[in-house]
Amino acid sequence: xxxxxxxxxxxxxxxxxxxxxxxxxxxxxxxxxxxxxxxxxxxxxxxxxxxxxxxxxxxxxxxxxxxxxxxxxxxxxxxxxxxxxxxxxxxxxxxxxxxxxxxxxxxxxxxxxxxxxxxxxxxxxxxxxxxxxxxxxxxxxxxxxxxxxxxxxxxxxxxxxxxxxxxxxxxxxxxxxxxxxxxxxxxxxxxxxxxxxxxxxxxxxxxxxxxxxxxxxxxxxxxxxxxxxxxxxxxxxxxxxxxxxxxxxxxxxxxxxxxxxxxxxxxxxxxxxxxxxxxxxxxxxxxxxxxxxxxxxxxxxxxxxxxxxxxxxxxxxxxxxxxxxxxxxxxxxxxxxxxxxxxxxxxxxxxxxxxxxxxxxxxxxxxxxxxxxxxxxxxxxxxxxxxxxxxxxxxxxxxxxxxxxxxxxxxxxxxxxxxxxxxxxxxxxxxxxxxxxxxxxxxxxxxxxxxxxxxxxxxxxxxxxxxxxxxxxxxxxxxxxxxxxxxxxxxxxxxxxxxxxxxxxxxxxxxxxxxxxxxxxxxxxxxxxxxxxxxxxxxxxxxxxxxxxxxxxxxxxxxxxxxxxxxxxxxxxxxxxxxxxxxxxxxxxxxxxxxxxxxxxxxxxxxxxxxxxxxxxxxxxxxxxxxxxxxxxxxxxxxxxxxxxxxxxxxxxxxxxxxxxxxxxxxxxxxxxxxxxxxxxxxxxxxxxxxxxxxxxxxxxxxxxxxxxxxxxxxxxxxxxxxxxxxxxxxxxxxxxxxxxxxxxxxxxxxxxxxxxxxxxxxxxxxxxxxxx
Amino acid sequence: xxxxxxxxxxxxxxxxxxxxxxxxxxxxxxxxxxxxxxxxxxxxxxxxxxxxxxxxxxxxxxxxxxxxxxxxxxxxxxxxxxxxxxxxxxxxxxxxxxxxxxxxxxxxxxxxxxxxxxxxxxxxxxxxxxxxxxxxxxxxxxxxxxxxxxxxxxxx
Numbered sequence: 024x025x026x027x028x029x030x031x032x033x034x035x036x037x038x039x040x041x042x043x044x045x046x047x048x049x050x051x052x053x054x055x056x057x058x059x060x061x062x063x064x065x066x067x068x069x070x071x072x073x074x075x076x077x078x079x080x081x082x083x084x085x086x087x088x089x090x091x092x093x094x095x096x097x098x099x100x101x102x103x104x105x106x107x108x109x110x111x112x113x114x115x116x117x118x119x120x121x122x123x124x125x126x127x128x129x130x131x132x133x134x135x136x137x138x139x140x141x142x143x144x145x146x147x148x149x150x151x152x153x154x155x156x157x158x159x160x161x162x163x164x165x166x167x168x169x170x171x172x173x174x175x176x177x178x179x180x181x182x183x184x185x186x187x188x189x190x191x192x193x194x195x196x197x198x199x200x201x202x203x204x205x206x207x208x209x210x211x212x213x214x215x216x217x218x219x220x221x222x223x224x225x226x227x228x229x230x231x232x233x234x235x236x237x238x239x240x241x242x243x244x245x246x247x248x249x250x251x252x253x254x255x256x257x258x259x260x261x262x263x264x265x266x267x268x269x270x271x272x273x274x275x276x277x278x279x280x281x282x283x284x285x286x287x288x289x290x291x292x293x294x295x296x297x298x299x300x301x302x303x304x305x306x307x308x309x310x311x312x313x314x315x316x317x318x319x320x321x322x323x324x325x326x327x328x329x330x331x332x333x334x335x336x337x338x339x340x341x342x343x344x345x346x347x348x349x350x351x352x353x354x355x356x357x358x359x360x361x362x363x364x365x366x367x368x369x370x371x372x373x374x375x376x377x378x379x380x381x382x383x384x385x386x387x388x389x390x391x392x393x394x395x396x397x398x399x400x401x402x403x404x405x406x407x408x409x410x411x412x413x414x415x416x417x418x419x420x421x422x423x424x425x426x427x428x429x430x431x432x433x434x435x436x437x438x439x440x441x442x443x444x445x446x447x448x449x450x451x452x453x454x455x456x457x458x459x460x461x462x463x464x465x466x467x468x469x470x471x472x473x474x475x476x477x478x479x480x481x482x483x484x485x486x487x488x489x490x491x492x493x494x495x496x497x498x499x500x501x502x503x504x505x506x507x508x509x510x511x512x513x514x515x516x517x518x519x520x521x522x523x524x525x526x527x528x529x530x531x532x533x534x535x536x537x538x539x540x541x542x543x544x545x546x547x548x549x550x551x552x553x554x555x556x557x558x559x560x561x562x563x564x565x566x567x568x569x570x571x572x573x574x575x576x577x578x579x580x581x582x583x584x585x586x587x588x589x590x591x592x593x594x595x596x597x598x599x600x601x602x603x604x605x606x607x608x609x610x611x612x613x614x615x616x617x618x619x620x621x622x623x624x625x626x627x628x629x630x631x632x633x634x635x636x637x638x639x640x641x642x643x644x645x646x647x648x649x650x651x652x653x654x655x656x657x658x659x660x661x662x663x664x665x666x667x668x669x670x671x672x673x674x675x676x677x678x679x680x681x682x683x684x685x686x687x688x689x690x691x692x693x694x695x696x697x698x699x700x701x702x703x704x705x706x707x708x709x710x711x712x713x714x715x716x717x718x719x720x721x722x723x724x725x726x727x728x729x730x731x732x733x734x735x736x737x738x739x740x741x742x743x744x745x746x747x748x749x750x751x752x753x754x755x756x757x758x759x760x761x762x763x764x765x766x767x768x769x770x771x772x773x774x775x776x777x778x779x780x781x782x783x784x785x786x787x788x789x790x791x792x793x794x795x796x
Numbered sequence: 797x798x799x800x801x802x803x804x805x806x807x808x809x810x811x812x813x814x815x816x817x818x819x820x821x822x823x824x825x826x827x828x829x830x831x832x833x834x835x836x837x838x839x840x841x842x843x844x845x846x847x848x849x850x851x852x853x854x855x856x857x858x859x860x861x862x863x864x865x866x867x868x869x870x871x872x873x874x875x876x877x878x879x880x881x882x883x884x885x886x887x888x889x890x891x892x893x894x895x896x897x898x899x900x901x902x903x904x905x906x907x908x909x910x911x912x913x914x915x916x917x918x919x920x921x922x923x924x925x926x927x928x929x930x931x932x933x934x935x936x937x938x939x940x941x942x943x944x945x946x947x948x949x950x951x952x
Contacts, residue, residue: 241951283951316949321879324886324943325907325915333910351949355874363939364888367913375911387952523952722823722941723874 056142057081058135063121063146067296068153069164071113071122071226076135079144086137088114093131107131110148122222123151124166125158154249154293156301156515160467161436162290162455162528163302165218170436170457170464171502171509171517173209177461178202180498209462212437217559218455219304219528223602224535231305233541234345234534236291237338237382238527239330240284242271243312247285248514249293249300249469255309260329260337262313262320269314273476281478282471284312286519287350289469290527291534300515301467304531304601308345308538313337316351331368331384332376340375344382345537346530347372349428350523352389352420356397356715356769359421360723361665361735369427373545374618381545385530386428387522389445391415391713398713399766405691405758405774407711411566412577413592416712417447421719424449424735426661426791429549432594433457433525436464438559440593444522446578448697448705448738450595451549452556454528457520461499465520470503474513479503532601540608546660547615553742555604556597558589568710568757573644575694575757577709585701586659586743592706595739621655621746621790628667628785637783639668641776642692642759649752649786653700656747657792662738664697664707666786668731668754672779673717675725682763683772689781690714690730691774694755697738700748705740710757715769730781746790754783820862822925825870825879825944827862864924864942872946879946881924885931886941887914893936902927912938 058079066072080086091098091105091112098105105112109125123129130147157163159170185198193201224230235255242261245254245268261269271282288310295306313330315322325334330347332338353359373381392413394402402414417423423430430449433441433456440446441456457465471477484496484504497504502517510517529552536548543551558581566578583589590596607613626649627635637647672678672687679685695708717725718732726732761776820827864870866883885904889895889912899906903919904927918924924942931940 316947316951321945321947322949323882323945324884324941325882328886328908328910328913328915333913334908351951353949362941364886364913364941367888367911371910371913390952521952719824721939724821724823 053140056135056137056140058142058144060144061146062149064149066123066148066151068123068126068151068157069222069225071120072148073118073120076117076119076133079135080137082137084137086117086135088117089134089136089141091131091133098131121148122226123148124164126150126153126155152296152298154295154297154300154302155509156467159517160301161457161464162218162466163221163304165215165436167213167215169213170460170467172460172462172464173206174501176498176501178206180495181205205462212435212463214437217434217436217438217598219532219598220600220602221304221535224539224605227539227605229535229539229605230295231292231308231531231534232538233343234305234308234537235343236305236308236310236530236534237344237347238284238288238291238310238312239315239347239349240287240312240351241316241318242269242282242284242314243288243310244270244282244285244471246270247469247472249297250285250288250310252294252297253292253303253308253310255311259312260314262315262322262326263317269312269317271314271317271471272319273471281516283316283350283523284314285471286468286478286516287348287523287527288312290466290524291348291531293469300469304528305534308531308534327368331372332382333368333371338376341378342376343537343541344376346383346385346533348527348530349384349386350521350526352387352422354389354391354395354397354415354420356401356415356713358419358714358718358731358734360719360721361424361733362421362721365422366425366427369422369425373427377545380543383530383533383545383548384428385526385533386423386430387526388417388423388430388432388447388450389415389420390443390521391445392440392443395713397768398715399764399768401713401715401764401767401774402711404762404764405711405760410568410577410711412709412711413446414713415445416708417445418449418707418736419712423447424663424737426663426737429529430595431522431525431529433520433522434559434594434598438598440560441520444525444593446592448592448707448736448740450592451739452529452552452599453559453594453597454525454599456522456524459520460518465518466524467515467517468519470514470516472512472514474505477513478516478518479505479510479513481505529599532599532604535601536604536608539605543613544615546618547613550615551604551607551613552599553588553596555600555607556595557600557603558597559594563591563593570642570644570757575644575755577694577706577757579704579706582703582740584703584741584744585699588742590740590742596742616793618660618791619657619793621653621657623665623787623789624651624653625665625787626651626785629665629787630785634667634782634784638780639754639756639783641756641780643756646753646755647783648754649783651750651752651786651788653746653748653750653788653790655790656745656795657790658795659741659744659746659790660792662697662741663789663791664736664738664752664786665733665789666695666731666752667729667733667784668693668781669729669784670777670779670781671728672777673730674727675717677771680773680775682775684770685773685775686715686771687777688758688760688774689756689777690716692756692758692777693730693781694757695736696753696755698751698753699741699744700750701744703741703744705738707736707738710755715767715771745795746792750788752786756781820864820925822864822942824872824874826873827864828869828871828878865922866918866920866924870944875946875948877947879944882943882945883918883920883922883924884943885916885918885924885928886943887916887931887937888912888939889914890936890938898934898936902930
């Protein structure tokens with residue numbers, strides 16, 4: 024290869040000489056420019072080294088870079104950036120910045136020209152100090168890597184399964200062709216660039232130093248080889264035994280279960296550049312853990328108090344908490360009741376901690392876009408799955424209705440939502456999480472140490488093999504099988520996913536940005552993330568429901584509001600972008616005026632106490648509407664809508680009919696839309712969502728006869744708009760279907776279209792925002 | 797039907813259909829009667845049995861007479877999981893409310909207070925549902941929740 028390049032260079036020099044000739048008196052071509060080879064013997068993966076090509080010249084004087092070649096190919100720059108195999112080269116004059124993107128040695132040739140003479144030499148970057156798994160962590164730097172999905176062993180396993188399918192066996196060539204086609208389709212979904220945009224912060228030397236993330240989860244294995252260095256010593260809490268060690272109990276009777284909290288913690292703050300495992304989003308930040316979700320623990324209100332930072336014996340107001348990571352939730356097929364107590368607990372975290380600057384409450388949105396379990400096959404039978412509507416709405420969970428949680432959706436490596444990620448108008452951000460790690464990548468993160476326990480364990484393999492067939496686990500998930508050279512001790516997994524994975528990405532980014540600017544309030548931090556989020560999946564389609572008298576837009580895709588913020592019920596404001604937020608931070612002007620709350624302004628039930636009793640037409644695009652006057656002028660950060668809609672047929676136990684245990688369709692059919700004075704439309708409830716039971720009140724007592732009762736929806740779609748003026752709430756009944764259902768936990772057999780019309784009794788609005796300055 | 801679902805159906809049946817018994821409910825919870833406690837303990841899976849055993853060990857007999865008090869055993873009607881009433885209450889006070897004067901009227905001890913939130917412990921043998929109603933009647937009190945220790949959340 025080197026020989027060829029020399030010949031090519033010589034030919035170019037000769038051609039250049041011949042082309043310029045006009046006679047026998049032409050002087051001989053100048054001798055080649057003598058250049059030194061350059062090298063960098065130490066570097067760190069993803070961290071740039073700098074230098075100057077001028078150091079290769081033996082004489083001073085102006086020179087210029089003519090070209091860069093790698094492996095015999097000329098690499099064309101784009102705005103001064105050369106995308107090399109294994110590194111990124113940025114050039115300004117003769118100065119360069121070289122960022123290693125692989126764990127391997129990288130070399131390339133450069134050609135300079137000085138005083139009419141040209142010469143070439145080699146620049147070599149030795150293998151950087153790294154973490155062996157970091158190049159497969161697509162969520163950090165997405166290069167289109169497979170992250171151990173789409174493996175050869177998986178391909179082979181699928182082919183064998185098709186060949187040995189007893190119902191419809193295939194020939195080897197048929198099976199191979201089919202699987203290759205499948206792999207090709209999925210490989211096309213690996214799109215470089217859809218990641219959390221870390222490198223600008225890393226390049227600036229920001230790794231989360233000093234920031235503390237509190238992982239409220241199942242536990243945290245404090246001694247894990249890739250976490251131990253980042254544990255805030257003595258500050259975690261085991262709620263089961265009262266100790267400061269929330270490491271999970273290793274239960275030999277359940278060895279195939281990973282420790283969820285340990286894997287979440289790894290996404291935030293796995294140690295960087297230590298030669299083992301992968302890397303956290305904020306690899307120098309610190310971790311505290313509270314094992315609220317430990318299998319053997321039953322939590323209470325004192326724990327809620329504690330995990331929101333109100334117990335100053337555990338978390339003091341001066342602790343530099345950047346975020347509480349909450350990769351958990353409560354899913355029920357019902358609108359959960361809004362709780363003022365919850366609101367106040369949440370508020371404390373984001374307003375009082377960190378000496379009044381606050382910590383983010385980062386919350387996973389939910390994994391119930393397609394199904395959960397309580398509802399059986401309800402979301403298949405009602406058409407939600409086929410239409411592409413979310414089975415559960417992220418606004419159904421009470422904790423996600425308050426203004427104080429930063430709710431995070433999940434995304435695949437192609438920038439599209441993960442199949443399971445719940446939708447709602449209350450989402451704030453999206454972050455990588457992926458799918459299952461077989462056809463599409465999941466997240467590579469830490470797992471319990473040893474091959475005896477965890478997601479990557481012999482027991483996990485045995486359980487999978489029992490269900491699918493001998494050797495299936497090793498075929499599908501080779502990295503987790505114990506036999507993979509990159510994971511020989513089974514201390515890591517490539518199968519972690521869910522919105523549980525997405526939330527800690529944002530927690531990690533929060534840790535980075537608070538190192539960059541410690542004076543940021545939690546609210547300003549969220550504002551930075553919102554205003555720099557990336558609009559992924561721009562072609563996300565509108566979903567329109569056809570009705571006898573028109574149509575209804577049940578999902579609007581991306582909607583740009585009157586303040587210029589684009590919002591999407593699948594993505595919130597979009598993919599979190601650490602680098603873009605950092606850049607905005609450096610530009611200044613990120614401070615927000617003090618937070619203000621409007622009063623609740625309502626009508627009918629919420630004004631004079633009298634229910635409006637507006638009948639909602641069945642199966643109609645007409646719906647009913649109410650005007651809501653908002654006299655207070657604020658710049659909107661979030662909006663809460665309270666409303667009551669009743670239908671006497673919606674009862675906890677339904678009723679018995681010829682079809683068996685029957686529930687009304689009134690909850691299923693309901694859609695709610697809020698429209699701002701500027702005309703921005705936000706779908707709060709799309710219909711076909713799993714409202715199988717009557718609404719719950721604040722204490723979660725069921726409210727027979729009510730689909731929504733004092734229920735509160737949060738919408739972020741109006742961010743930045745002016746609040747004053749007339750808002751409109753629209754309520755629809757969008758279906759007339761009756762259908763059988765199976766396997767609901769509440770034993771319903773049949774959903775019957777409501778004979779009674781649903782009725783809207785009142786609505787009220789509250790704005791959280793700031794004054795217009 | 798999976799074992800878990802069978803279990804839920806059984807539990808839900810116990811929780812929902814014992815109409816002949818004098819039922820005590822609050823929020824998501826139903827107070828368990830002695831025979832329900834026994835039946836449930838036989839039908840729980842291994843993990844829930846362990847939780848249930850722990851909860852039962854500190855249960856007192858007063859809860860079995862229909863009054864909710866500290867250590868009463870309950871079942872969450874949605875998750876089907878058992879819980880134990882701790883005797884703690886969480887209060888949200890109106891702005892400027894004086895907790896000290898409030899406490900002199902009730903058998904309560906302040907555990908912690910932040911902003912307008914107060915975490916309280918009721919004296920043992922207090923009828924907690926009655927106490928809750930009394931507290932809600934006060935103009936200083938916006939909201940009250942009785943504490944039930946249970947596994948409420950799931951990982952995502």
